[in-house]
Amino acid sequence: MDQTSITASDLRQMLAFVGEAITKEEARLNALDAAIGDGDHGITMRVGFNAIHTRVSSLPATAGIDAVLREAGVAFMGGTGGAIGVLFGKMLIAAGAALKGHLEIAPAEFKLLLDSMETSLATAGKAKPGDKTMLDAVHAAHQAVLELGNSQPELAMLLAHTSQAARVAAESTAGMLARAGRASRLGDRALGHPDPGAVSFSIVLGAMAEWTQRNFLRTR
Ligand SMILES: [Mg+2]
Secondary structure, eight states, rough: OSSSEEHHHHHHHEEEEEEEHHHHHHHHHHHHHHHHSSOOOHHHHHHHHHHHHHHHHHTTTTTHHHHHHHHHHHHHHHHHHHHHHHHHHHHHHHHHTTTTTEEEEEEHHHHHHHHHHHHHHHHHOOOOOOOSSHHHHHHHHHHHHHHTTTOOOHHHHHHHHHHHHHHHHHGGGGGGGSSSGGGGGGGGGTTSSOOHHHHHHHHHHHHHHHHHHHHHOOOO
C-alpha cells in the first residue's frame, strides 16, 4: 500500500475533482473579477476545466502523467479565450514537460511541477511576485515547498501545506497594487480586492489537497 504518490489514473480523477471545486466557486470568482476586471473569470475557469475533463476522459488508459498534464493544458488553452486561458494552459503544458517520463507524482515531482509552473507563468505573464497576479499564489506554493528543504513530508501533507500558503498569498493580493494585466490600469482602485487568478490557483491546490486527503486515507 503506497499512499505517497499520485498515478496517472489518480491525476485524471483529481482533475475532475478540481473541476467540480472550480465550478462551485464560479459565482465568487466572477464577483472577484467584476471588482477589478470584466467579471468573467469564474466562467473562464469553469469552461477551461470542462474542456480538460472532455479531453482527459478521451485519452487512452495508458497515457502517462506527462501526457495527461500536457493534454489538459492544450484543452484549457483551446477551450477558453483571453490571457488566463493561455497562461493557465501553458502552466499545465510546462508541468507535463517537466514530468516527462515520470510515472507518478511523489513529493520530488510535485516540487518539479510547481517549479515549472512558476517559471512558465512568470515568463509568459511577464509578471513578478507582488504584481497582484496568479503568480503570487504559485510563487508562494513553490516557496513553501522550497522552505521545507530536506525535510520530506508525505504528499498529502505537502499538498495541504502548499495549498495553505497559496491561500494566504491569494488573500494578501488584496493589499497589492496591480502591476501586470488589465487591473494595472486601476491604480489604487484595485486595493482591497484580491486577484481572481491567485484565488483560482489557491482553489485548484486546495482541491488537489482535499482529493489527496480523502483518497490517501482510504486503503488502496
Ligand atoms: Mg476577466
